[in-house]
Amino acid sequence: MRSVERYGRAGAVVAGLTCCLITGAAVPAVAMQDRLGPSAEEVARARSKAGERSKQLGATTALLARAKARLGELSAQADRLIELHAGERAETARAEELLRRARERAAAGADKPREAVAAVPGRGDVVPGRGDGGPTPVRDVGGAAVIPLRGDSGVAAPVQSDGMAVSPPPDVAEVLQAQTEAAQAGAAQAEAVRAEIDYRERWAAAERAAEAARAAEEAVAGQAAEVQRIEADRTRLDKEMKAEAGAAERLAGKRVAVLKWSRVAQERARLGDHRSAAVARMRARFVAAREVAGQTWPLNATWQAARGDIAADWALTQLDKPYVWAGTGPRNYDCSGLTMRAWARAGVRIDHWTGTQWTSGQHVRISRLRRGDLLFFGRITRNPGDISHVGIYIGRGLMVHAPQTGDVVRVAPIWRRDFVGATRPA
Incomplete structure (x- = not known):
């Protein structure tokens, strides 16, 4: 009887110690999040994407600088051409004014009456001015031209000289005046012609300058539009680069949190062997105490919880290892391979197939899930072959599992539409 009491007290003490061990081994709060941190590949892809966007931003910034420099060159060139055009217009206006004045002088010279005056008339020539309106005969007397004299009445009067009629000489001033006026009229006409040519x-030149100025202004407008387009592209790329860089940093932060959690789990897994041995010794003591007492009461629930913790903690040490169909570790896993190895660490052997794992222990309601319980997904039928996926519950609505080809062992929420049920291996 004393022996039974001694073993009973020892069992109670060991049970209490076991509870303390389990309480101290709870999953850190940082791990209990609704979402899993990203894999190393996801972080690398996000950073690579942000880096590519940064390169695009740098190239666009350089392109914008060149476009602005070109805009400055075109603007300076346009300013010079506009100034040249203004000068040509001013010169054209002066030429037009000179042409107008030359035309007025030429017209004034053409409107004056003229008389055709012979500088030295020859034999048989006539001089205008006879009273009857007809020509006055001119005769050559001794080699000199003789013309009639003008009387008071304005009618030429013949003069006898050696029996010959001789006319008096014309008014030289009048002749010179007529010749001067004719010369001036010709000069005015020539000046008008030159002014016409200069004006044209x-x-x-002004038209060419105007065309060049218009082309320069169009080039400036086109380059300004190009600068505006590049600035819009740069603004967009800057926003995208900042967003992608921020996303990459957030992924990296989550990754660090998961790795920290993984390191904690690895440390706990290293202690798992010692704890598993301690639990095995406690179980032996419970069994021994029960046999000595002759009782058949069930194993303490602490034993089941401890094994579940061992399985869950070890599974967390396998994060980021790739999914490979039929993989059972240690380099890769499929879903049932991971759960098989995890419960093997806790001393429970289950087959490498979701169908037999579904029948390997007692089924538990979702409201009574404990760490280490197996969660099954697929079609809800009576055929275990319709179950297609399994994971290990780690608490707070999360599980660790090997999802599918191309993915890695990761943590994910348990809430899925294809949830079938849960079992507790024994």
């Missing part, structure tokens, strides 16, 4: 040349 100036006008053509």
Whole structure:
């Protein structure tokens, strides 16, 4: 009887110690999040994407600088051409004014009456001015031209000289005046022609300057539009780069949190062997105490919880290892391979197939889940072959599992539409 009491007290003490061990081994709060931190590949892809966007931003910034420099060159060139055009217009206006004045002088010279005056008339020539309106005969007397004299009445009067009629000489001033006026009229006409030519040349130059200025202004407008387009692209790329860099940093932060959690789990797994041995010794003591007492009461629930902790903790040490169909570790796993190895660490052997794992222990309601319980997904039928996936519950609505080809062992929420049920291996 004393022996039974001694073993009973020892069992109670060991049970209490076991509870303390389990309480101290709870999953850290940082791990209990609704989402899993990303894999190393996801972080690398996010950073690579942000880096590519940064390169695009740098290239666009350089392109914008060149576009702005070109805009400055075109603007300076346009300013010079506009100034040249203004000068050509001013010169054209002066040429037009000179042409107008030359035309007025030429017209004034053409409107004056003229008399055709012979500088030295020859034999048989006539001089205008006879009273009857007809020509006055001119005769050559001794080699000199003789013309009639003008009387008071304005009618030429013949003069006898050696029996010959001789006319008096014309008014030299009048002749010179007529010749001067004719010369001036011709000079005015020539000046008008030169002014016309100069005006046309100036006008053509002004038109060329105007066309060049218009082309320069169009080039400036086009380059300004290009600068505006590049600035819009740069603004967009800057926003995208900042967003992607921020996303990459957030992923990296989550990754660090998961790795920290993984390190904690690895440390706990290293202690798992010692704890598993301690639990095995406690179980032996419970069994021994029960046999000595002749009782058949069930094993303490602490034993089941401890094994579940061992399985869950070890599974967390396998994060980021790739999924490979039929993989059972240690380099890769499929879903049932991971759960098989995890419960093997806790001393429980289960087969490498979700169908037999579904029948390997007692089924538990979702409201009574404990760490280490197996969660099954697929179609809800009576055929275990319709179950297609399994994971290990780690608490707080999360599980660790090997999802599918191309993915890695990771933590994920348990809430899925294809949830079938849960079992507790024994």
